[in-house]
Amino acid sequence: MTLSRQLILLIAGLVFVLFAGTLAISIQNTRGYLESQLGSHAQDAATSLGLSATSHVDSGDQAMVTAMLNAMFHRGDYLKIRFENLDGEAWIERSADLQLAGVPIWFHNAFPLHPPERSATMMSGWRQVGKVVVVSHPGLAYEQLWQTANQTLKLFLIGVSIAILAGLIGLRLLLRPLKDVEAQAAAICNREFPVVKRRPFTLELRRVVEAMNRLSEKVSRMLAESEARAADMRRQAYQDPVTGLANRRQFMDVLEHRTSDRDVLGSGGLLLLQLREFKAFNQEYGYPAGDRLLEQAGKAMMRALVDEPGSTLAHLAGADFAVLVENVDRPRLLALGEKIHAAVAALYGQLELPSPDVAHVGGAGFCGQDASGLLADADTALRDAQCQGANAVVVNSRQDADVPVRSSSEWRALIDAALAERRFSLVRQSVFACRDRAELHQEVYLRMPDPDSPGRIIAAAALMPMAESTGLAAAIDRSVIETVMAGLDAGDYPGTVAVNLSPSSLVDDEMLKWLAETVTRHPASLDRLILEFPEYGAAPHVDRLAAWAERLAPMGVRLSLDHFGKGFTAFAYLRKAKVDMLKIDGSFVRQLHQHEDNQFFLRSIAEIAHGLDMQVIAESVETQEDWQALSELGIDGGRGYWLSMPE
Secondary structure (H helix, E strand, O other): HHHHHHHHHOOOHHHHHHHHHHHHHHHHHHHHHHHHHHHHHHHHHHHHHHHHHHHHHHHOHHHHHHHHHHHHOOOOOOOEEEEEOOOEEEEEEEEOOOOOOOOHHHHHOOOOOOOOOOEEEEEEEEEEEEEEEEEEHHHHHHHHHHHHHHHHHHHHHHHHHHHHHHHHHHHHHHHHHHHHHHHHHHHHHOOOOOOOOOOHHHHHHHHHHHHHHHHHHHHHHHHHHHHHHHHHHHHHOOOOOOOOOOOOOOOHHHHHHHHOOOOOOOOOEEEEEEEEOOHHHHHOOHHHHHHHHHHHHHHHHHHOOOOOOOOEEEEEEEOEEEEEOOOOOHHHHHHHHHHHHHHHHHHHHHHOOOOOEEEEEEEEEEOOHHHHHHHHHHHHHHHHHHHOOOEEEEEEEEOOOOOOOOHHHHHHHHHHHHHHHHOEEEEEEEEEEEEOEEEEEEEEEEEEEEEOOOOEEHHHHHHHHHOOOOOOHHHHHHHHHHHHHHHHHOOOOOOOEEEOOOOOHHHHHHHHHHHHHHOOOOOOHHHHEEEEEEEHHHHHHHHHHHHHHHHHHHHHOEEEEEOOOOOOOOOHHHHHHOOOOOOEEEHHOOHHHHHHHHHHHHHHHHHHHHHHOOEEEOOOOOOOHHHHHHHOOOOOOOOOOOOOOOO
């Protein structure tokens, strides 16, 4: 029997026709109004979200777009929010089950609301970058519709109660097969693709179920292709497609920048890990198993380096991984080498690998080599480890002949003496505006003469890690701030001064209290002080950074994030951080004019930062070509040897 015949039998009778007509007119009018309101609500949301997310979509920052989408979606006012690319394919989507509180399911089935889908096109200048589609959640509308129906029902309750009961029973029986279809549709929205096996008796509903089954299978295939394309986009430029770590190009940019500047890399080293017999493993177990091994090895190394947020971990190629550990001594470098090796060796049991001899680690301490030299030293150590036998770890102990080796207690004594005798000195370098090359401010760097090596100067990159480990970093920061504030009052600095602070100072409540009291004693210099924290140390403590901004911003003190972009931290925290300036890590600036990916990245950062009222400064500007490229990307300023030498 067809659906139309069943419906004719159920609605027979004059009373029911009168009641149904009256109720239909009332509900249809109300439903039309409510659907119009839902459409207006969805359009407003689409327009607002489209405007705020345009720059992030244009830059390919999926993490930031996802964060903005989640923030709006979790309010519960929307049934579906979807971002589409220029081909109309969804690349981020959030959807919710239709949950109605206080409204019977039969009422929902009998008088469905169809929230209209509204969209907004996202434009970057004159260029279309995508579209956002929004469907409002009809929960409140159903409640209003239910209340309207209740008021109408009360007028006819006595006379048509029997007819209503019969109609409800028949309608429930009639629409029972639609529940399976509804559950299937909800599952598709949740990226699940079931097939309804039970076929309804009604011919039309049977056709609907069969069509939904075909749709489910087709959407499953289409979504798998879409996810594969999204994964390719995420892995482009800087990330290895298998492990999600930095790729070889990104790692070499960081390594070359760090090794070229002792102010950035004062100590530390390079660790190379190579999985044993990886080619044979691929041939025996297949490339999917090899990719899984690489992925798990990368995750294990990340867990082992959780206490070294400033390190750079990369998958170079094949079985080779690399870790650049900045500003640690050689015992710590060896300990990290053994730690990451132990983490990877544990995969033998977890993945049921064919041999317990999983990998070898070779490392070399940094002692002034260039990037190729440091790589060669680490590779030599790796070959030595392979010659020593199973699961060996070798770290090259070569060091500068002029650099004395000190224990932790010796470093503490050295720093204590320098603090007591004020043996620290400051070097400053100017930061210039890209627009007219006017000086924006000066950045100061800490130096300390080495009492055991006359004529040798210990840079902050070598000094501060030791100060951190001995708990004296905050004391050094206080000494530097006092010196700078006194210099500002005395006229030693003609403009604004940026001071680099250690991550430990950020989480020190007493440091913030002391700083607020100290700068208050220098009212004439308050608006000429910039405090900088490295991004790797500030990103995990964004609440603390916000607290600093809340306390110091009213005084005129500005905050900056140094070495920005080196990690893969999402931009979502910037809105909460309330910093005034971002300083792009120099690894993105070296040879900028030759790297379109880096240019795109810097342009995206500039757009995001300017939207948050932040300045963007580029570090390590070494050539005129790079300076010209920065000027064309919307960067506000730069610092580097080509612009001015430290003095």
